[in-house]
Amino acid sequence: MLSPRTLAILVALSSIAQGYFHSESSALECLDIESLNGLETEQLSWLGRIRYTRSSGGVWYPCSGVAITPHHVLAPAHCVMFQEKRDIFSFLVDKKLHAVSQVFIHPEYRLESSTHDVAVLKLNHSLSSCLALSEVEGFESLIGQRLDVVSSAEKHPKNVHAQAKVTGQSYCQRKFKDFKISENEVCAHLLHRNNEFLNGAALLGVKWLSGTESWRLLGISTHGPYERNNQVPDLYTLVAPYAKWIKNITKMY
Numbered sequence: 001m002l003s004p005r006t007l008a009i010l011v012a013l014s015s016i017a018q019g020y021f022h023s024e025s026s027a028l029e030c031l032d033i034e035s036l037n038g039l040e041t042e043q044l045s046w047l048g049r050i051r052y053t054r055s056s057g058g059v060w061y062p063c064s065g066v067a068i069t070p071h072h073v074l075a076p077a078h079c080v081m082f083q084e085k086r087d088i089f090s091f092l093v094d095k096k097l098h099a100v101s102q103v104f105i106h107p108e109y110r111l112e113s114s115t116h117d118v119a120v121l122k123l124n125h126s127l128s129s130c131l132a133l134s135e136v137e138g139f140e141s142l143i144g145q146r147l148d149v150v151s152s153a154e155k156h157p158k159n160v161h162a163q164a165k166v167t168g169q170s171y172c173q174r175k176f177k178d179f180k181i182s183e184n185e186v187c188a189h190l191l192h193r194n195n196e197f198l199n200g201a202a203l204l205g206v207k208w209l210s211g212t213e214s215w216r217l218l219g220i221s222t223h224g225p226y227e228r229n230n231q232v233p234d235l236y237t238l239v240a241p242y243a244k245w246i247k248n249i250t251k252m253y
Contacts, residue, residue: 030046030068044150044159045127046066046067046131047066048067048091048094050065050073050091050121051089053088053089054087055084062079062199064220065121067130068120068130068250069250070130071122071125072121072250073091073120074118074217074220074246075118076119077118078199079199080121091123092152098123099123100122100124101122101123102253103119103120103122104120105119113179114176114179114235116237118220118222118246120246122249122253131216132217133216133217133239134216134217136238137238137240138183143166143169146163146165146166147203149161150201151200162191163192164234165188167188167189172186172235175187176232179235181235185237185238187233187235188203188234189233199221200220200222201220201221202221203221218238220236220237221237222235223235
């Protein structure tokens with residue numbers, strides 16, 4: 001059993017062409033995932049941590065992030081919205097730092113709400129690989145499923161892996177009384193919670209295609225891991241409802 005210590009990134013196993021995915025926003029191709037073996041030792045080149053360097057001093061790693069094109073990373077909006085003048089964001093992956101030149105926060109996101117908690121980070125230099133987005137929009141088909149979660153660990157530059165079980169929307173709403181849960185969000189209980197889980201993790205869902213399992217990014221975890229409470233599920237934002245907004249940014253910048 002692999003260690004479940006992660007930064008949360010929700011990835012769904014969904015139907016994708018075997019081998020490579022041709023991204024509409026980039027000439028470079030995004031790799032498909034065909035195996036989860038060895039995640040505790042291998043560093044996935046599309047999965048990393050957001051590094052926040054304050055001009056006044058101090059370095060934090062508030063969230064995980066997922067490369068969705070060779071030049072763009074998807075992360076929770078609340079992790080990157082407090083940047084002050086001369087503060088620096090960067091993306092740590094494969095033990096290398098990649099400077100962030102621009103941060104795009106969803107225009108409808110508000111800190112007091114869990115809805116629209118997505119942001120796109122533009123990198124100065126190209127990454128070696130990226131992960132395709134899932135087309136699954138509704139939460140209904142996911143309820144009761146056990147999905148894989150992968151993340152960059154909080155304190156160490158390596159990947160960690162766990163499983164999570166998706167819960168019903170009404171149960172999720174009772175647990176998150178301060179938020180109004182939207183149709184673009186799902187709740188999932190990590191089956192083996194660890195205190196190093198952070199926001200920004202990827203949940204993996206699978207679909208068989210020509211006898212092969214394939215993974216795409218279903219969503220990212222936005223609230224829950226900070227609770228350190230086994231009774232509170234993690235809240236994930238699905239990425240498919242924001243595909244148009246994401247593609248507009250990745251094409252323009």
